[in-house]
Amino acid sequence: MTVATPRRHVAAATLLAVAFLAPLAAAIGLPRAVKGDGFLSVPVHESRRETAGLQKRDVIEAILANQEYFYTMDIEIGTPGQLVTVLLDTGSSDLWVNPNCSSIVSASEKAQCISFGQYDPSASTTPALGPIGHKSIRFGDPSNPNTISKIEIDYYADDLALVGGHNKTKDDLPQTPHAIVANQTFGVVVGGAGQSQGILGLAPDLNAGFDGEQADQPYSLLLDSLVDQGLIGKRAFSLDLRHADAAEGAIVYGGLDRSKFIGTLEPVPLVDGIRGEPRLAIKMDAVTAVLPDAPSPKNRHVLEDTSRNVMLDSGTTLSRLHTNAANAVFKGLGATAQHDGYWLAPCNMRDLPVANASVDFDIANKTLRVPMSDFILDLTPYYAKEDPPTDDEELCYVGLVVTADQQVLGDSILRAGYFVFDWDDRLVHVAQASNCGADLVAIKKGDDLAKLTGRCEADWARADGDGTATAGEGGGDDDDGQGARTTSTSDPHQNNSSFGTETEAAPQATASEDSGSSAASLLSQLRTTASWASPLHLSFILAFTAAFTIAS
Numbered sequence: 080m081t082v083a084t085p086r087r088h089v090a091a092a093t094l095l096a097v098a099f100l101a102p103l104a105a106a107i108g109l110p111r112a113v114k115g116d117g118f119l120s121v122p123v124h125e126s127r128r129e130t131a132g133l134q135k136r137d138v139i140e141a142i143l144a145n146q147e148y149f150y151t152m153d154i155e156i157g158t159p160g161q162l163v164t165v166l167l168d169t170g171s172s173d174l175w176v177n178p179n180c181s182s183i184v185s186a187s188e189k190a191q192c193i194s195f196g197q198y199d200p201s202a203s204t205t206p207a208l209g210p211i212g213h214k215s216i217r218f219g220d221p222s223n224p225n226t227i228s229k230i231e232i233d234y235y236a237d238d239l240a241l242v243g244g245h246n247k248t249k250d251d252l253p254q255t256p257h258a259i260v261a262n263q264t265f266g267v268v269v270g271g272a273g274q275s276q277g278i279l280g281l282a283p284d285l286n287a288g289f290d291g292e293q294a295d296q297p298y299s300l301l302l303d304s305l306v307d308q309g310l311i312g313k314r315a316f317s318l319d320l321r322h323a324d325a326a327e328g329a330i331v332y333g334g335l336d337r338s339k340f341i342g343t344l345e346p347v348p349l350v351d352g353i354r355g356e357p358r359l360a361i362k363m364d365a366v367t368a369v370l371p372d373a374p375s376p377k378n379r380h381v382l383e384d385t386s387r388n389v390m391l392d393s394g395t396t397l398s399r400l401h402t403n404a405a406n407a408v409f410k411g412l413g414a415t416a417q418h419d420g421y422w423l424a425p426c427n428m429r430d431l432p433v434a435n436a437s438v439d440f441d442i443a444n445k446t447l448r449v450p451m452s453d454f455i456l457d458l459t460p461y462y463a464k465e466d467p468p469t470d471d472e473e474l475c476y477v478g479l480v481v482t483a484d485q486q487v488l489g490d491s492i493l494r495a496g497y498f499v500f501d502w503d504d505r506l507v508h509v510a511q512a513s514n515c516g517a518d519l520v521a522i523k524k525g526d527d528l529a530k531l532t533g534r535c536e537a538d539w540a541r542a543d544g545d546g547t548a549t550a551g552e553g554g555g556d557d558d559d560g561q562g563a564r565t566t567s568t569s570d571p572h573q574n575n576s577s578f579g580t581e582t583e584a585a586p587q588a589t590a591s592e593d594s595g596s597s598a599a600s601l602l603s604q605l606r607t608t609a610s611w612a613s614p615l616h617l618s619f620i621l622a623f624t625a626a627f628t629i630a631s
Contacts, residue, residue: 117312117521118334119258119305121241123150123167123320124327150320150328150393150490151195152279155240156265157203163196163277167330168394169318169359169500170487171280171628172300173216175232175266182272192275198267200235209235214266217629218274220399222483227629228273232266234298239263258310264298278394281316281359281500285630288357289314289502302502305332314502315522318393319512320494331519338516340497340533344508345445353388353485356630359500360390361507363488365441366404368411369448371431380407388486391498391507395489399482406481408438412455414477424455426475440492445509449495454478456491499528511537 150167156176163176180192200207210233219226241258268274281301283289291303299307302314311333319339321328329336335344352358364387367379386401400408408414414422428436429452437448458474478491499508501522508528513535522528 120331158205165277165279170392170394172284176277177268178274207237230271236264283357317499334521337518338534340510349505362387363389367439371435378411398489399487422477
């Protein structure tokens with residue numbers, strides 16, 4: 080998420096702030112968190128927006144407004160622990176809870192908001208400290224005023240517990256807390272609307288940066304506190320969101336999992352956002368739409384120097400690129416523009432195996448291959464039962480929109496990669512995601528992660544159709560002596576932004592008109608077997624309920 084960050088005024092008494100995230104609870108047993116020497120691994124779960132009872136127009140609007148799915152974890156705050164579900168967000172820095180559920184119009188969505196839990200400071204016997212400060216936060220894309228939302232928070236401090244998984248049925252008790260973080264500072268919403276779940280930010284403070292040396296950051300953020308309280312050895316974490324059809328991934332604080340990626344980890348320098356503010360952003364070189372009958376060079380778009388800055392944002396579902404890069408992808412896919420900025424693609428494209436169909440992103444010396452099943456969103460199942468789609472209304476949307484501001488690689492792209500964010504060395508290490516077991520490694524200061532090789536092997540001919548990698552074990556050597564500490568476990572975990580300024584008109588629907596292109600040829604073939612969406616005239620709201628914070 081993107082957040083606008085005015086200076087916060089928080090008392091010096093808020094010493095250590097450690098935000099611990101545990102998995103989203105479900106009605107079934109969940110994998111447990113794994114704690115090792117210097118790392119903490121916590122399951123991350125995909126949560127889908129509740130759309131029951133919505134009419135056709137409302138369903139599509141809600142989903143495309145970045146609310147279809149997002150990645151969440153549970154935390155317990157206070158004593159006794161009060162369970163709260165928060166969105167995992169690499170686009171903002173603060174932890175805050177208690178969104179204003181009463182501002183949500185949809186009854187089913189309001190119920191889901193309430194189900195995520197609320198924290199009551201007066202119910203904690205720790206006791207809670209606060210309110211000890213106030214802050215206003217804005218989320219959204221500054222180039223589109225319709226996306227902007229705002230909340231007001233008061234700061235509190237209380238103990239937080241990391242738990243390995245919950246079962247929210249009323250007869251179940253929470254698991255024993257896996258780690259307790261003392262005196263965590265976090266926000267409690269006291270005003271505003273437009274957000275339906277709390278957020279746990281993993282990005283640096285927009286004012287204080289990675290080191291928090293200025294008075295703008297009077298309390299420790301997540302990674303600082305984890306290190307300060309001796310729970311991890313380095314300010315680093317790895318993120319595995321998994322593919323669209325997988326129920327969960329994991330975040331490993333202070334470590335990584337070698338059985339969740341293929342090949343080597345490519346070190347990429349972190350750069351500031353487009354306004355010079357600290358972000359988890361990198362430089363991207365090119366994007367390519369790869370199709371069976373379209374040679375990659377033909378559809379490859381090399382980014383201009385002024386358009387290479389992209390933020391990695393797990394808090395945003397749809398990705399956002401500047402016009403030229405986005406249009407190159409739309410053209411390569413033979414996508415059809417809708418009048419409100421979204422693009423349709425044939426649903427059958429989601430079934431194409433990643434062996435010969437993907438959207439590729441060149442980052443340093445690594446090419447991240449995103450399967451069509453991740454990049455193209457099938458929204459057909461989200462119609463209300465009383466308002467089903469007609470035979471010609473199969474709705475599949477490209478997981479990409481145009482921005483005139485900060486570019487963002489959101490969940491539609493991040494799920495295909497394995498990312499290790501290193502605050503201390505200002506790097507993010509990138510690899511192709513996979514899943515071939517569990518091999519957890521703690522990261523120590525001085526470790527050269529580029530020497531680590533993933534345990535999984537690529538099998539691009541898998542054609543599973545489920546968006547997950549078929550991988551074999553033994554893809555790398557042991558790398559003994561390079562310094563990392565490894566813990567193998569028989570209990571592995573299994574398997575939503577803000578930016579910058581001038582507005583820009585939506586791209587014209589010309590990309591799919593090149594009848595001579597091989598992409599259009601494939602599109603024509605797919606149209607003979609797939610139901611195609613009829614023209615939709617919906618008043619989409621390009622609102623980012625889970626967006627990065629906006630820089631002031």
